[in-house]
Amino acid sequence: MNDAPIGVYDSGLGGLTVWREVRRMLPSESLVYLGDGKNCPYGSRPREEVRRLADEAVASLVAQGCKMVVVACNTATAAAIDFLREKYAPMPIVGMEPAVKPACLNTRSGVVGVLATERSLDGELFRRTAAKYGSGVELITAPGRGFVELVESDRESTPEAEQAVRDAVAVMLEHGADQIVLGCTHYPFLLPVLERVVAGRGVEIVDPSPAVARRVVQLLDQYGLHAAPDHVPSYTFRTFAGESYRLRLEHKAAESL
Ligand code: DGL
Numbered sequence: 001m002n003d004a005p006i007g008v009y010d011s012g013l014g015g016l017t018v019w020r021e022v023r024r025m026l027p028s029e030s031l032v033y034l035g036d037g038k039n040c041p042y043g044s045r046p047r048e049e050v051r052r053l054a055d056e057a058v059a060s061l062v063a064q065g066c067k068m069v070v071v072a073c074n075t076a077t078a079a080a081i082d083f084l085r086e087k088y089a090p091m092p093i094v095g096m097e098p099a100v101k102p103a104c105l106n107t108r109s110g111v112v113g114v115l116a117t118e119r120s121l122d123g124e125l126f127r128r129t130a131a132k133y134g135s136g137v138e139l140i141t142a143p144g145r146g147f148v149e150l151v152e153s154d155r156e157s158t159p160e161a162e163q164a165v166r167d168a169v170a171v172m173l174e175h176g177a178d179q180i181v182l183g184c185t186h187y188p189f190l191l192p193v194l195e196r197v198v199a200g201r202g203v204e205i206v207d208p209s210p211a212v213a214r215r216v217v218q219l220l221d222q223y224g225l226h227a228a229p230d231h232v233p234s235y236t237f238r239t240f241a242g243e244s245y246r247l248r249l250e251h252k253a254a255e256s257l
Helices: 016-025 047-063 074-087 100-106 124-133 147-152 159-174 187-198 209-223 243-256
Strands: 006-010 031-035 068-071 111-116 138-143 179-182 204-206 235-238
Touching: 006 016, 006 047, 016 031, 016 209, 016 243, 031 047, 031 243, 047 068, 047 074, 068 074, 068 209, 074 124, 100 111, 100 124, 100 179, 100 204, 111 159, 138 159, 147 159, 147 187, 159 187, 179 187, 187 204, 235 243
Parallel strands: 006 031, 006 068, 031 235, 111 138, 111 179, 179 204
Antiparallel strands: none
16 A cells, blocks of 8 residues: 555646546545646657656656656657656656557548647657557548647637647548547547537547556556555646646646546
């Protein structure tokens, strides 16, 4: 038994889509959410810079006494997960997997779309996953241009957001994609718009966050790190961007439940 908190980290608000799944699945666990905020978006920054930012973030969660860290950011996972696991061993670190595998298993049309940031799509992690599970399937990738900025500025239900989503999925829909993978943790906040855009096209949208939360459960089992069942959890929010951003995180988290 271990009542220390689990750290959940993202460049900004996006990781809250993972935070809420972990919270739902593990109601006795305390969570410290760290949304960088100061350096968001990460998506088009050089890999080395994202690695340095992820290192600083994980170091600060370790300093908060976290027993495990979830890197709830595909971009930071792609840039830094091996480095972080090595540096902070034996602490378990969970990263984001692009959910290409379930999408490729479930497609009937043989066409799968993947939306993610530029940095995630050109990374080794995505290349490896695509090569492993995507054979015989047409994988169509597109960066969600402007998506992160729309979510960060609370504009995810605007006509502008709808246009950005339409542009991003146009080629996928033309080619008959019946699965669209959300490869960035900010993107599930655009789900209502995305569902409207693909309505009637028989498309399933794949959000990997429940699978990531299940992985957290597995690792708590494996390392014997579960909190006591009667532990009263605390939920704290941290940022590198100042108090008003910290309050936004708190507010968005409450809204997302
Ligand atoms: N939410 C992040 C991801 O999953 C990062 C987006 C960004 O900062 O560009 O990739």
